[in-house]
Amino acid sequence: MAETICRTLRDGGLDGEHAPALVIKDSVASPFGLDVFSHVLTQLSNYILAGKSQSRGLVVVAFRRSPSFYVNLLKERGIDVNHKWVRILDCYTDPFGWKERLNVKEHSQEASTLSSFCKDVRDLDKLYSSIVELGKGLIGQEKGRFSVAIDLVSEMLRHASISSVANLISNLRSHDQVSSIFWLLHSDLHEVRVSTVLEYLSSMVASLEPINATTIGQKGDLENLSLLEQNFRKGKFHVRFKRRNGRVRVMCEELHVELSGINFTSVSSEDGIINQRLLPKVQFSLQLSEKEQTERAKVVLPFEHQGNGKPIQIYDGRRSISENKNEETLVSTGKLQTDEDTGKGEIIYFRDSDDEMPDSDEDPDDDLDI
Protein backbone atom coordinates (compact mmCIF):
# COMPACT_ATOMS: atom_id res chain seq x y z
CA MET A 1 0.00 0.00 0.00
CA ALA A 2 2.89 2.31 0.76
CA GLU A 3 4.04 1.13 -2.65
CA THR A 4 0.76 2.28 -4.18
CA ILE A 5 1.31 5.75 -2.74
CA CYS A 6 4.80 5.97 -4.19
CA ARG A 7 3.60 4.71 -7.57
CA THR A 8 0.81 7.26 -7.68
CA LEU A 9 3.30 10.02 -6.93
CA ARG A 10 5.63 8.57 -9.55
CA ASP A 11 2.97 8.49 -12.26
CA GLY A 12 2.13 12.14 -11.67
CA GLY A 13 -0.86 13.97 -13.02
CA LEU A 14 -2.51 14.28 -16.41
CA ASP A 15 -2.49 17.49 -18.39
CA GLY A 16 -5.12 19.85 -17.14
CA GLU A 17 -5.56 18.01 -13.85
CA HIS A 18 -4.23 18.70 -10.39
CA ALA A 19 -1.05 16.88 -9.46
CA PRO A 20 -1.53 13.96 -7.06
CA ALA A 21 -0.96 15.13 -3.51
CA LEU A 22 -0.21 13.18 -0.39
CA VAL A 23 -0.53 14.37 3.20
CA ILE A 24 1.25 12.34 5.87
CA LYS A 25 -0.37 12.92 9.26
CA ASP A 26 1.12 11.81 12.54
CA SER A 27 0.67 12.62 16.19
CA VAL A 28 2.88 12.59 19.24
CA ALA A 29 1.53 9.15 20.19
CA SER A 30 2.82 7.71 16.94
CA PRO A 31 5.53 10.08 15.76
CA PHE A 32 6.79 8.28 12.67
CA GLY A 33 5.71 10.90 10.18
CA LEU A 34 9.26 11.84 9.34
CA ASP A 35 10.15 8.17 8.80
CA VAL A 36 7.27 7.73 6.39
CA PHE A 37 8.21 11.01 4.71
CA SER A 38 11.80 9.81 4.29
CA HIS A 39 10.55 6.50 2.93
CA VAL A 40 8.38 8.17 0.30
CA LEU A 41 11.20 10.60 -0.50
CA THR A 42 13.66 7.76 -1.08
CA GLN A 43 11.27 5.77 -3.22
CA LEU A 44 10.41 8.74 -5.36
CA SER A 45 14.11 9.64 -5.73
CA ASN A 46 14.80 6.10 -6.93
CA TYR A 47 12.05 6.39 -9.53
CA ILE A 48 13.29 9.78 -10.69
CA LEU A 49 16.87 8.58 -11.03
CA ALA A 50 15.77 5.48 -12.90
CA GLY A 51 13.79 7.69 -15.27
CA LYS A 52 10.58 5.85 -14.46
CA SER A 53 8.66 8.77 -13.10
CA GLN A 54 6.84 11.58 -14.77
CA SER A 55 8.89 14.13 -12.85
CA ARG A 56 12.48 14.86 -13.77
CA GLY A 57 13.50 16.41 -10.48
CA LEU A 58 12.62 16.93 -6.85
CA VAL A 59 12.43 20.07 -4.74
CA VAL A 60 12.63 19.43 -0.99
CA VAL A 61 11.38 22.23 1.23
CA ALA A 62 13.22 21.59 4.51
CA PHE A 63 11.60 23.06 7.61
CA ARG A 64 12.19 20.39 10.20
CA ARG A 65 15.58 18.97 9.26
CA SER A 66 18.72 20.47 7.83
CA PRO A 67 19.59 20.01 4.15
CA SER A 68 22.56 17.88 5.17
CA PHE A 69 20.15 15.50 6.90
CA TYR A 70 18.43 14.84 3.58
CA VAL A 71 21.68 14.58 1.67
CA ASN A 72 22.96 12.03 4.18
CA LEU A 73 19.67 10.15 4.17
CA LEU A 74 19.69 9.71 0.41
CA LYS A 75 23.37 8.81 0.37
CA GLU A 76 22.91 6.20 3.08
CA ARG A 77 20.29 4.55 0.92
CA GLY A 78 22.68 4.42 -2.00
CA ILE A 79 21.26 7.27 -4.04
CA ASP A 80 23.54 9.52 -6.00
CA VAL A 81 22.81 13.04 -4.83
CA ASN A 82 23.59 15.78 -7.29
CA HIS A 83 22.23 19.10 -8.37
CA LYS A 84 20.89 17.70 -11.64
CA TRP A 85 17.80 16.24 -10.06
CA VAL A 86 17.44 17.47 -6.47
CA ARG A 87 17.32 20.94 -4.92
CA ILE A 88 16.66 21.81 -1.31
CA LEU A 89 14.96 25.00 -0.19
CA ASP A 90 16.53 25.56 3.23
CA CYS A 91 13.88 26.89 5.59
CA TYR A 92 15.68 25.28 8.51
CA THR A 93 18.97 27.08 8.96
CA ASP A 94 17.73 30.64 9.14
CA PRO A 95 13.95 30.75 8.86
CA PHE A 96 13.47 34.19 10.42
CA GLY A 97 16.58 35.95 9.28
CA TRP A 98 18.17 36.03 12.76
CA LYS A 99 21.51 34.89 11.46
CA GLU A 100 21.47 37.38 8.67
CA ARG A 101 20.70 40.12 11.17
CA LEU A 102 23.58 38.97 13.35
CA ASN A 103 25.92 38.70 10.36
CA VAL A 104 26.64 35.05 10.91
CA LYS A 105 28.63 33.45 8.16
CA GLU A 106 27.41 30.04 7.06
CA HIS A 107 29.76 27.13 6.99
CA SER A 108 30.10 25.75 3.55
CA GLN A 109 28.77 22.24 3.62
CA GLU A 110 28.29 19.71 0.92
CA ALA A 111 24.57 20.24 1.09
CA SER A 112 24.98 23.94 0.42
CA THR A 113 25.65 23.36 -3.27
CA LEU A 114 22.18 21.88 -3.55
CA SER A 115 20.34 24.23 -1.29
CA SER A 116 19.27 27.81 -1.28
CA PHE A 117 18.19 29.76 1.76
CA CYS A 118 14.85 31.08 2.65
CA LYS A 119 15.40 33.94 5.07
CA ASP A 120 11.81 34.64 5.93
CA VAL A 121 9.38 31.76 5.99
CA ARG A 122 6.53 34.08 6.89
CA ASP A 123 6.42 35.40 3.37
CA LEU A 124 4.57 32.58 1.62
CA ASP A 125 4.41 34.31 -1.76
CA LYS A 126 8.16 34.45 -1.84
CA LEU A 127 8.33 30.85 -0.67
CA TYR A 128 6.08 29.80 -3.53
CA SER A 129 8.13 31.60 -6.12
CA SER A 130 11.38 30.15 -4.71
CA ILE A 131 9.97 26.61 -4.93
CA VAL A 132 8.84 27.12 -8.52
CA GLU A 133 12.13 28.79 -9.41
CA LEU A 134 14.14 25.88 -7.99
CA GLY A 135 11.94 23.41 -9.85
CA LYS A 136 12.31 25.26 -13.12
CA GLY A 137 16.05 25.38 -12.56
CA LEU A 138 16.02 21.58 -12.34
CA ILE A 139 14.17 20.85 -15.54
CA GLY A 140 15.71 23.72 -17.48
CA GLN A 141 14.17 24.71 -20.79
CA GLU A 142 12.85 21.25 -21.50
CA LYS A 143 9.24 20.38 -21.19
CA GLY A 144 9.16 18.41 -18.02
CA ARG A 145 7.80 18.31 -14.55
CA PHE A 146 9.14 18.22 -11.02
CA SER A 147 7.92 16.97 -7.65
CA VAL A 148 7.71 18.93 -4.42
CA ALA A 149 8.23 17.57 -0.90
CA ILE A 150 7.49 19.79 2.11
CA ASP A 151 8.78 18.24 5.30
CA LEU A 152 6.61 20.04 7.83
CA VAL A 153 3.56 22.09 7.03
CA SER A 154 2.90 22.50 10.77
CA GLU A 155 5.92 24.78 10.92
CA MET A 156 4.45 26.94 8.17
CA LEU A 157 1.15 27.10 9.99
CA ARG A 158 2.88 28.56 13.01
CA HIS A 159 3.51 31.77 11.13
CA ALA A 160 0.83 31.89 8.50
CA SER A 161 -2.91 31.43 8.41
CA ILE A 162 -4.41 28.21 7.12
CA SER A 163 -5.88 30.03 4.15
CA SER A 164 -2.52 31.28 2.94
CA VAL A 165 -0.89 27.86 3.44
CA ALA A 166 -3.78 26.21 1.60
CA ASN A 167 -3.36 28.77 -1.14
CA LEU A 168 0.34 27.93 -1.48
CA ILE A 169 -0.29 24.20 -1.67
CA SER A 170 -3.20 24.55 -4.03
CA ASN A 171 -1.16 26.81 -6.31
CA LEU A 172 1.64 24.27 -6.35
CA ARG A 173 -0.80 21.47 -7.14
CA SER A 174 -2.31 23.29 -10.05
CA HIS A 175 1.02 24.46 -11.50
CA ASP A 176 1.51 22.77 -14.89
CA GLN A 177 5.06 21.80 -14.13
CA VAL A 178 4.42 20.14 -10.78
CA SER A 179 4.12 16.40 -11.20
CA SER A 180 3.32 15.45 -7.61
CA ILE A 181 3.50 16.95 -4.15
CA PHE A 182 3.62 15.50 -0.65
CA TRP A 183 3.94 16.98 2.80
CA LEU A 184 4.05 16.11 6.47
CA LEU A 185 1.69 17.39 9.16
CA HIS A 186 1.67 16.93 12.93
CA SER A 187 -2.09 16.72 13.24
CA ASP A 188 -2.33 17.13 17.02
CA LEU A 189 -0.74 20.57 16.88
CA HIS A 190 -3.68 21.97 14.98
CA GLU A 191 -7.40 22.17 15.15
CA VAL A 192 -9.32 19.47 13.32
CA ARG A 193 -10.47 22.13 10.88
CA VAL A 194 -6.90 22.78 9.75
CA SER A 195 -6.04 19.19 8.99
CA THR A 196 -9.38 18.75 7.24
CA VAL A 197 -8.61 21.67 4.94
CA LEU A 198 -5.29 20.10 4.07
CA GLU A 199 -6.93 16.72 3.51
CA TYR A 200 -9.32 18.28 1.02
CA LEU A 201 -6.32 19.54 -0.91
CA SER A 202 -4.83 16.08 -1.24
CA SER A 203 -5.70 13.01 -3.22
CA MET A 204 -4.14 10.66 -0.66
CA VAL A 205 -4.17 10.89 3.11
CA ALA A 206 -1.77 8.69 5.04
CA SER A 207 -2.42 8.84 8.76
CA LEU A 208 -0.40 7.20 11.46
CA GLU A 209 -2.14 5.96 14.55
CA PRO A 210 -0.81 4.23 17.61
CA ILE A 211 -1.44 0.50 18.03
CA ASN A 212 -2.59 0.96 21.60
CA ALA A 213 -4.49 3.96 22.76
CA THR A 214 -2.27 5.05 25.62
CA THR A 215 -0.33 8.21 26.02
CA ILE A 216 2.93 8.81 27.76
CA GLY A 217 1.11 11.30 29.93
CA GLN A 218 -0.93 8.66 31.65
CA LYS A 219 0.28 7.88 35.08
CA GLY A 220 0.69 4.29 34.30
CA ASP A 221 1.77 1.03 35.67
CA LEU A 222 4.16 -1.32 34.00
CA GLU A 223 1.56 -2.83 31.73
CA ASN A 224 0.88 0.59 30.36
CA LEU A 225 4.59 1.01 29.82
CA SER A 226 4.87 -2.05 27.64
CA LEU A 227 1.94 -0.80 25.55
CA LEU A 228 3.76 2.50 25.24
CA GLU A 229 6.92 0.77 24.12
CA GLN A 230 4.90 -1.10 21.51
CA ASN A 231 3.55 2.18 20.24
CA PHE A 232 7.07 3.39 19.65
CA ARG A 233 7.99 0.32 17.64
CA LYS A 234 4.98 0.03 15.39
CA GLY A 235 1.89 1.86 14.35
CA LYS A 236 -1.20 1.62 12.23
CA PHE A 237 -0.90 3.12 8.80
CA HIS A 238 -4.21 4.14 7.25
CA VAL A 239 -4.34 5.43 3.72
CA ARG A 240 -7.31 7.02 2.02
CA PHE A 241 -7.13 7.24 -1.74
CA LYS A 242 -9.43 9.56 -3.57
CA ARG A 243 -9.98 8.60 -7.19
CA ARG A 244 -10.75 11.05 -9.93
CA ASN A 245 -14.30 9.74 -10.21
CA GLY A 246 -14.89 10.37 -6.54
CA ARG A 247 -14.44 6.86 -5.32
CA VAL A 248 -12.70 6.65 -1.96
CA ARG A 249 -10.74 3.62 -0.91
CA VAL A 250 -9.38 3.13 2.60
CA MET A 251 -6.58 0.72 3.31
CA CYS A 252 -4.76 -0.19 6.44
CA GLU A 253 -1.30 -1.55 7.05
CA GLU A 254 0.97 -2.00 9.99
CA LEU A 255 4.19 -0.08 10.20
CA HIS A 256 7.29 -1.38 11.95
CA VAL A 257 10.12 0.88 12.93
CA GLU A 258 13.57 -0.58 12.68
CA LEU A 259 17.09 0.75 12.83
CA SER A 260 17.45 0.82 9.09
CA GLY A 261 14.10 2.41 8.39
CA ILE A 262 10.48 1.37 8.34
CA ASN A 263 8.67 -1.69 7.06
CA PHE A 264 5.07 -2.14 6.10
CA THR A 265 3.15 -5.35 6.62
CA SER A 266 -0.42 -5.99 5.66
CA VAL A 267 -2.71 -6.30 8.63
CA SER A 268 -4.72 -9.28 7.37
CA SER A 269 -1.73 -11.61 7.27
CA GLU A 270 -0.79 -10.47 10.72
CA ASP A 271 -4.29 -11.24 11.96
CA GLY A 272 -4.12 -14.69 10.41
CA ILE A 273 -0.95 -15.43 12.28
CA ILE A 274 -2.52 -14.27 15.51
CA ASN A 275 -5.62 -16.42 14.91
CA GLN A 276 -3.49 -19.45 14.30
CA ARG A 277 -1.58 -18.80 17.44
CA LEU A 278 -4.77 -18.48 19.47
CA LEU A 279 -5.73 -22.12 18.82
CA PRO A 280 -4.30 -24.37 21.49
CA LYS A 281 -1.77 -26.91 20.37
CA VAL A 282 -3.40 -30.34 20.84
CA GLN A 283 -2.71 -33.76 19.43
CA PHE A 284 -6.11 -34.27 17.82
CA SER A 285 -7.47 -32.12 15.06
CA LEU A 286 -9.92 -29.45 16.11
CA GLN A 287 -10.57 -28.27 12.62
CA LEU A 288 -12.65 -29.95 9.91
CA SER A 289 -11.44 -30.88 6.49
CA GLU A 290 -13.35 -29.60 3.48
CA LYS A 291 -15.06 -32.92 2.92
CA GLU A 292 -16.14 -33.05 6.52
CA GLN A 293 -17.49 -29.56 6.31
CA THR A 294 -19.69 -30.28 3.24
CA GLU A 295 -20.98 -33.45 4.85
CA ARG A 296 -21.81 -31.58 7.98
CA ALA A 297 -23.76 -29.04 5.98
CA LYS A 298 -25.97 -31.83 4.53
CA VAL A 299 -27.16 -33.16 7.85
CA VAL A 300 -30.81 -32.24 8.46
CA LEU A 301 -31.38 -31.30 12.00
CA PRO A 302 -34.46 -32.82 13.71
CA PHE A 303 -36.22 -29.52 14.26
CA GLU A 304 -35.88 -28.47 10.63
CA HIS A 305 -38.87 -28.97 8.25
CA GLN A 306 -38.24 -31.69 5.81
CA GLY A 307 -39.40 -29.44 3.04
CA ASN A 308 -40.91 -32.02 0.63
CA GLY A 309 -43.77 -29.71 -0.35
CA LYS A 310 -46.51 -31.36 1.72
CA PRO A 311 -48.39 -29.51 4.41
CA ILE A 312 -47.03 -30.41 7.77
CA GLN A 313 -49.57 -32.06 9.96
CA ILE A 314 -49.08 -32.54 13.60
CA TYR A 315 -51.72 -34.62 15.30
CA ASP A 316 -53.17 -32.80 18.23
CA GLY A 317 -55.81 -35.33 19.16
CA ARG A 318 -58.79 -33.04 18.83
CA ARG A 319 -59.78 -32.71 15.26
CA SER A 320 -63.25 -31.60 14.27
CA ILE A 321 -65.84 -33.80 12.51
CA SER A 322 -65.29 -32.23 9.13
CA GLU A 323 -61.69 -33.05 9.39
CA ASN A 324 -62.66 -36.54 10.38
CA LYS A 325 -64.42 -37.03 7.10
CA ASN A 326 -61.32 -36.03 5.27
CA GLU A 327 -59.47 -38.44 7.34
CA GLU A 328 -61.78 -41.23 6.30
CA THR A 329 -61.11 -40.50 2.66
CA LEU A 330 -57.50 -40.51 3.50
CA VAL A 331 -57.92 -43.92 5.06
CA SER A 332 -59.61 -45.28 1.96
CA THR A 333 -56.61 -44.30 -0.08
CA GLY A 334 -54.42 -45.28 2.81
CA LYS A 335 -53.08 -48.31 1.09
CA LEU A 336 -51.67 -46.29 -1.74
CA GLN A 337 -49.97 -43.90 0.60
CA THR A 338 -48.34 -46.58 2.62
CA ASP A 339 -46.99 -48.03 -0.58
CA GLU A 340 -45.55 -44.70 -1.58
CA ASP A 341 -43.54 -44.07 1.46
CA THR A 342 -42.84 -47.36 3.05
CA GLY A 343 -41.17 -47.32 6.34
CA LYS A 344 -43.25 -44.44 7.56
CA GLY A 345 -45.42 -45.22 10.53
CA GLU A 346 -49.05 -44.09 10.61
CA ILE A 347 -51.64 -44.00 13.30
CA ILE A 348 -55.11 -44.91 12.08
CA TYR A 349 -57.88 -44.07 14.45
CA PHE A 350 -61.61 -44.24 13.98
CA ARG A 351 -64.02 -42.74 16.35
CA ASP A 352 -66.68 -45.25 17.38
CA SER A 353 -69.52 -42.79 17.52
CA ASP A 354 -70.25 -39.15 17.84
CA ASP A 355 -71.05 -39.81 21.49
CA GLU A 356 -67.46 -40.21 22.18
CA MET A 357 -66.17 -36.81 22.94
CA PRO A 358 -62.74 -35.89 21.87
CA ASP A 359 -60.10 -36.08 24.53
CA SER A 360 -60.20 -33.14 26.73
CA ASP A 361 -58.74 -31.84 29.87
CA GLU A 362 -62.13 -32.03 31.55
CA ASP A 363 -62.52 -34.53 34.27
CA PRO A 364 -64.95 -37.15 32.92
CA ASP A 365 -66.20 -37.90 36.44
CA ASP A 366 -66.91 -34.38 37.55
CA ASP A 367 -70.70 -34.86 37.16
CA LEU A 368 -70.70 -37.65 39.71
CA ASP A 369 -71.99 -36.72 43.06
CA ILE A 370 -69.65 -38.42 45.41
Added chain:
Amino acid sequence: MNDNQSLNLLDRALGLDQQSRTWPLSGRVVLIEDCVETTASFVLHHLIKRSLSPNSSNVIVFVAFANPFSHYDRVLRKLGCNLVTQRDNNRFFFFDMLMLQCPGEKFRFSIVLFCYIKIVSRPDGDEGKSEVGLVSLYEKIRKTISLLPEDKKSHVTVMIDDISLMEVAANGASDYVLDFLHYCHALTSEFGCSLVTLNHEDIYSNTETPTFILQMEYLADILIKAEPLATGLAADVHGQLTVLNKATSHALGSSRNKVHNFHFKVKENSVEYFYPGSRG
Protein backbone atom coordinates in the same frame (compact mmCIF):
# COMPACT_ATOMS: atom_id res chain seq x y z
CA MET B 1 36.41 3.93 41.05
CA ASN B 2 35.75 2.33 37.72
CA ASP B 3 33.65 4.67 35.63
CA ASN B 4 31.45 1.87 34.38
CA GLN B 5 30.44 0.86 37.84
CA SER B 6 29.29 4.31 38.73
CA LEU B 7 26.83 4.36 35.84
CA ASN B 8 23.29 4.18 37.05
CA LEU B 9 19.96 3.38 35.39
CA LEU B 10 19.55 6.93 34.16
CA ASP B 11 22.92 6.83 32.41
CA ARG B 12 22.02 3.58 30.75
CA ALA B 13 18.64 4.89 29.66
CA LEU B 14 20.34 7.89 28.09
CA GLY B 15 22.88 5.67 26.36
CA LEU B 16 25.81 7.15 28.25
CA ASP B 17 27.19 3.64 28.78
CA GLN B 18 28.10 3.35 25.10
CA GLN B 19 31.77 3.10 24.46
CA SER B 20 32.28 5.68 21.79
CA ARG B 21 34.69 8.50 21.24
CA THR B 22 31.97 11.04 20.67
CA TRP B 23 29.64 12.18 23.41
CA PRO B 24 26.56 9.94 23.13
CA LEU B 25 24.17 12.89 23.34
CA SER B 26 25.96 14.80 20.62
CA GLY B 27 23.60 16.26 18.05
CA ARG B 28 20.57 15.33 20.09
CA VAL B 29 17.84 17.18 21.92
CA VAL B 30 16.86 16.13 25.43
CA LEU B 31 13.63 17.34 26.98
CA ILE B 32 13.07 16.90 30.70
CA GLU B 33 9.44 17.23 31.76
CA ASP B 34 8.44 17.41 35.37
CA CYS B 35 5.46 18.44 37.41
CA VAL B 36 4.91 20.36 40.57
CA GLU B 37 4.83 17.25 42.79
CA THR B 38 8.04 15.86 41.39
CA THR B 39 10.72 18.23 40.31
CA ALA B 40 13.25 16.89 37.84
CA SER B 41 16.02 19.41 38.36
CA PHE B 42 18.15 16.58 39.76
CA VAL B 43 18.24 15.10 36.23
CA LEU B 44 19.67 18.37 35.01
CA HIS B 45 22.23 18.36 37.83
CA HIS B 46 23.13 14.81 36.96
CA LEU B 47 23.72 15.73 33.34
CA ILE B 48 25.91 18.67 34.35
CA LYS B 49 27.97 16.36 36.51
CA ARG B 50 28.28 13.73 33.78
CA SER B 51 29.22 16.30 31.14
CA LEU B 52 31.87 17.90 33.32
CA SER B 53 33.38 14.63 34.52
CA PRO B 54 37.18 14.64 34.35
CA ASN B 55 37.42 12.04 31.58
CA SER B 56 35.24 13.93 29.14
CA SER B 57 36.03 17.16 27.36
CA ASN B 58 32.52 18.51 27.27
CA VAL B 59 31.64 22.15 27.54
CA ILE B 60 28.35 23.39 28.97
CA VAL B 61 26.58 26.58 28.00
CA PHE B 62 24.05 27.03 30.77
CA VAL B 63 21.15 29.41 30.33
CA ALA B 64 19.57 29.97 33.73
CA PHE B 65 16.13 31.44 34.10
CA ALA B 66 15.31 29.63 37.32
CA ASN B 67 18.23 29.99 39.71
CA PRO B 68 21.41 32.03 40.17
CA PHE B 69 24.88 30.58 39.77
CA SER B 70 25.39 30.15 43.49
CA HIS B 71 22.47 27.72 43.66
CA TYR B 72 23.88 25.40 41.02
CA ASP B 73 27.33 25.75 42.52
CA ARG B 74 26.09 24.58 45.91
CA VAL B 75 24.12 21.66 44.49
CA LEU B 76 26.90 20.48 42.22
CA ARG B 77 29.48 20.79 44.99
CA LYS B 78 27.53 18.24 46.97
CA LEU B 79 27.59 15.96 43.95
CA GLY B 80 31.36 16.36 43.77
CA CYS B 81 31.73 18.85 40.97
CA ASN B 82 33.16 22.33 41.37
CA LEU B 83 31.45 24.71 38.99
CA VAL B 84 33.69 27.68 39.82
CA THR B 85 36.78 25.78 38.71
CA GLN B 86 35.01 24.54 35.61
CA ARG B 87 33.94 28.08 34.83
CA ASP B 88 37.50 29.27 35.17
CA ASN B 89 38.64 26.46 32.89
CA ASN B 90 36.19 27.62 30.23
CA ARG B 91 34.19 24.44 30.47
CA PHE B 92 31.12 25.94 32.08
CA PHE B 93 29.60 29.09 30.65
CA PHE B 94 26.83 30.51 32.76
CA PHE B 95 24.29 32.99 31.37
CA ASP B 96 22.30 34.52 34.17
CA MET B 97 18.96 35.32 32.60
CA LEU B 98 17.13 36.08 35.82
CA MET B 99 17.41 39.71 34.84
CA LEU B 100 15.63 39.02 31.58
CA GLN B 101 12.46 38.50 33.55
CA CYS B 102 11.42 42.06 33.03
CA PRO B 103 12.39 42.81 29.48
CA GLY B 104 9.87 45.61 29.46
CA GLU B 105 12.01 47.52 31.94
CA LYS B 106 15.47 46.47 31.06
CA PHE B 107 15.25 46.30 27.33
CA ARG B 108 12.99 49.20 26.71
CA PHE B 109 15.61 51.17 24.89
CA SER B 110 16.71 48.26 22.76
CA ILE B 111 13.10 47.37 21.99
CA VAL B 112 12.48 50.88 20.74
CA LEU B 113 15.62 50.63 18.69
CA PHE B 114 14.67 47.19 17.50
CA CYS B 115 11.18 48.21 16.54
CA TYR B 116 12.65 51.06 14.62
CA ILE B 117 14.94 48.70 12.72
CA LYS B 118 12.07 46.31 12.21
CA ILE B 119 9.79 48.99 10.87
CA VAL B 120 12.47 50.17 8.53
CA SER B 121 13.32 46.70 7.34
CA ARG B 122 9.83 45.26 7.22
CA PRO B 123 6.68 47.32 7.43
CA ASP B 124 4.56 44.49 8.88
CA GLY B 125 6.76 44.19 11.96
CA ASP B 126 4.16 44.76 14.60
CA GLU B 127 4.51 41.58 16.62
CA GLY B 128 6.73 40.44 19.47
CA LYS B 129 8.64 42.93 21.48
CA SER B 130 10.80 40.47 23.35
CA GLU B 131 12.34 38.93 20.27
CA VAL B 132 15.32 41.15 20.73
CA GLY B 133 16.02 39.50 24.06
CA LEU B 134 15.94 36.02 22.62
CA VAL B 135 17.83 36.98 19.48
CA SER B 136 20.62 38.46 21.54
CA LEU B 137 20.61 35.40 23.78
CA TYR B 138 20.95 33.23 20.70
CA GLU B 139 23.78 35.44 19.51
CA LYS B 140 25.55 35.02 22.85
CA ILE B 141 25.22 31.25 22.79
CA ARG B 142 26.36 31.05 19.21
CA LYS B 143 29.31 33.30 19.80
CA THR B 144 30.40 31.26 22.80
CA ILE B 145 30.33 28.07 20.75
CA SER B 146 32.06 29.52 17.72
CA LEU B 147 34.88 30.95 19.85
CA LEU B 148 35.73 27.48 21.14
CA PRO B 149 38.56 25.55 19.50
CA GLU B 150 37.44 23.44 16.56
CA ASP B 151 37.74 20.08 18.33
CA LYS B 152 35.52 21.19 21.21
CA LYS B 153 32.63 22.52 19.18
CA SER B 154 30.94 19.16 18.89
CA HIS B 155 31.23 18.60 22.63
CA VAL B 156 29.03 21.46 23.68
CA THR B 157 25.83 20.98 25.64
CA VAL B 158 23.41 23.87 25.73
CA MET B 159 21.20 23.66 28.82
CA ILE B 160 18.15 25.77 29.48
CA ASP B 161 16.56 25.87 32.93
CA ASP B 162 13.70 26.30 32.37
CA ILE B 163 11.60 26.95 29.27
CA SER B 164 8.44 28.00 31.08
CA LEU B 165 10.34 30.89 32.66
CA MET B 166 11.75 31.77 29.29
CA GLU B 167 8.15 32.02 28.11
CA VAL B 168 7.49 34.35 31.03
CA ALA B 169 10.50 36.41 30.06
CA ALA B 170 9.18 36.57 26.52
CA ASN B 171 5.89 37.95 27.85
CA GLY B 172 4.08 34.74 26.98
CA ALA B 173 5.02 34.85 23.32
CA SER B 174 5.46 31.11 23.02
CA ASP B 175 5.98 31.30 19.27
CA TYR B 176 9.15 33.31 19.83
CA VAL B 177 10.37 30.78 22.34
CA LEU B 178 9.75 28.09 19.72
CA ASP B 179 11.66 30.17 17.17
CA PHE B 180 14.52 30.39 19.63
CA LEU B 181 14.39 26.65 20.23
CA HIS B 182 14.39 26.08 16.51
CA TYR B 183 17.61 28.07 16.21
CA CYS B 184 19.08 26.06 19.09
CA HIS B 185 18.04 22.91 17.23
CA ALA B 186 19.83 24.27 14.19
CA LEU B 187 22.95 24.61 16.36
CA THR B 188 22.82 20.88 17.10
CA SER B 189 22.94 20.02 13.43
CA GLU B 190 25.48 22.72 12.60
CA PHE B 191 28.02 21.99 15.33
CA GLY B 192 26.85 18.61 16.57
CA CYS B 193 26.26 19.95 20.04
CA SER B 194 23.42 18.80 22.26
CA LEU B 195 20.50 20.69 23.71
CA VAL B 196 19.01 19.91 27.11
CA THR B 197 15.86 21.71 28.20
CA LEU B 198 13.63 21.48 31.24
CA ASN B 199 9.95 22.26 31.21
CA HIS B 200 6.92 21.69 33.42
CA GLU B 201 4.23 19.56 31.94
CA ASP B 202 1.39 20.40 34.27
CA ILE B 203 1.29 24.10 33.51
CA TYR B 204 0.03 23.23 30.03
CA SER B 205 -2.41 20.60 31.20
CA ASN B 206 -5.42 22.88 31.31
CA THR B 207 -5.29 24.00 27.73
CA GLU B 208 -7.28 21.95 25.29
CA THR B 209 -4.38 21.36 22.95
CA PRO B 210 -1.08 21.78 24.76
CA THR B 211 0.59 22.84 21.54
CA PHE B 212 3.71 24.31 23.09
CA ILE B 213 4.74 21.24 25.04
CA LEU B 214 3.82 19.03 22.06
CA GLN B 215 6.04 21.12 19.81
CA MET B 216 8.85 20.60 22.29
CA GLU B 217 8.19 16.86 22.38
CA TYR B 218 8.39 16.74 18.60
CA LEU B 219 11.74 18.52 18.75
CA ALA B 220 13.15 16.16 21.36
CA ASP B 221 15.13 13.00 20.61
CA ILE B 222 15.09 11.94 24.24
CA LEU B 223 12.17 12.64 26.53
CA ILE B 224 12.60 12.26 30.28
CA LYS B 225 9.43 12.46 32.35
CA ALA B 226 9.41 12.74 36.11
CA GLU B 227 6.12 11.85 37.74
CA PRO B 228 4.91 10.96 41.18
CA LEU B 229 4.05 7.32 41.74
CA ALA B 230 0.66 6.27 40.48
CA THR B 231 0.00 4.70 43.86
CA GLY B 232 0.61 7.89 45.78
CA LEU B 233 3.25 9.10 48.18
CA ALA B 234 5.82 6.69 49.54
CA ALA B 235 8.62 7.13 52.02
CA ASP B 236 11.30 5.25 50.10
CA VAL B 237 10.34 6.21 46.58
CA HIS B 238 10.14 9.84 45.57
CA GLY B 239 8.86 9.33 42.07
CA GLN B 240 9.37 7.62 38.78
CA LEU B 241 11.28 8.53 35.67
CA THR B 242 10.20 7.46 32.20
CA VAL B 243 12.89 7.86 29.58
CA LEU B 244 11.89 7.59 25.95
CA ASN B 245 14.96 7.34 23.79
CA LYS B 246 14.18 7.89 20.14
CA ALA B 247 17.51 6.81 18.76
CA THR B 248 18.24 8.25 15.36
CA SER B 249 19.86 6.23 12.65
CA HIS B 250 23.37 7.43 13.43
CA ALA B 251 23.31 5.77 16.85
CA LEU B 252 24.44 2.39 15.64
CA GLY B 253 24.12 -0.70 17.72
CA SER B 254 21.35 0.55 19.93
CA SER B 255 17.80 -0.42 19.26
CA ARG B 256 15.39 2.29 18.31
CA ASN B 257 12.74 3.82 20.50
CA LYS B 258 13.40 2.27 23.85
CA VAL B 259 11.30 3.14 26.84
CA HIS B 260 12.86 2.89 30.29
CA ASN B 261 11.00 3.27 33.51
CA PHE B 262 12.44 3.30 37.00
CA HIS B 263 11.92 4.79 40.41
CA PHE B 264 14.15 7.24 42.16
CA LYS B 265 14.92 8.50 45.59
CA VAL B 266 16.61 11.84 46.00
CA LYS B 267 19.18 11.79 48.79
CA GLU B 268 21.28 14.54 50.25
CA ASN B 269 24.35 13.96 48.08
CA SER B 270 23.09 11.63 45.41
CA VAL B 271 20.05 10.16 43.77
CA GLU B 272 19.26 6.47 43.81
CA TYR B 273 17.67 4.89 40.77
CA PHE B 274 16.11 1.44 40.93
CA TYR B 275 13.59 -0.72 39.14
CA PRO B 276 10.07 -0.78 40.55
CA GLY B 277 9.70 -3.40 43.22
CA SER B 278 13.41 -3.95 43.72
CA ARG B 279 13.51 -1.89 46.88
CA GLY B 280 11.31 -0.79 49.73
